[in-house]
Amino acid sequence: MARATYKLPEDFLLKVSTLAEKTDEIIPKVLKEGGEVVKAKVKSNLQAVIGNDTKLPSRSTGELIDALGVSPAGINRNGDYDVKVGFDEPRSDGESNAKLANILEYGKSGQPAKPFLKPAKTASRNACIETMKRKLDEEISKI
Numbered sequence: 001m002a003r004a005t006y007k008l009p010e011d012f013l014l015k016v017s018t019l020a021e022k023t024d025e026i027i028p029k030v031l032k033e034g035g036e037v038v039k040a041k042v043k044s045n046l047q048a049v050i051g052n053d054t055k056l057p058s059r060s061t062g063e064l065i066d067a068l069g070v071s072p073a074g075i076n077r078n079g080d081y082d083v084k085v086g087f088d089e090p091r092s093d094g095e096s097n098a099k100l101a102n103i104l105e106y107g108k109s110g111q112p113a114k115p116f117l118k119p120a121k122t123a124s125r126n127a128c129i130e131t132m133k134r135k136l137d138e139e140i141s142k143i
Helices: 010-017 020-049 063-067 097-106 117-142
Strands: 068-070 085-087
Touching (some): 010 117, 020 068, 020 085, 020 117, 063 068, 063 097, 085 097, 097 117
């Protein structure tokens, strides 16, 4: 599955450092807002590629799109906060959403790749960072 990592600007990190004891409360809210921006772009791209340029009529049930979501913010094994944009498992038919997304993204024998994750990462980067900055400023102003 594709992985997106963004390096945050220095001015953003300086604002975060001023939060002190409110950090654990505010950072998850900020990351959730950024994750929602990326999720919206992934969903838009996914809807555009499902059933597009197929030899046979699409058999899409809409389950893959419905399974798309943003995880709650948490601390990863490196001690950094993060959120993940991905797919809930399992599907009602027993298949894996991750497997189907991977096939769409990279293709398989007889099925060309229809990338939707990598273009979403690239296209949503600036909007994600700006949204997180805006949310951080909003949360700081409440302190």
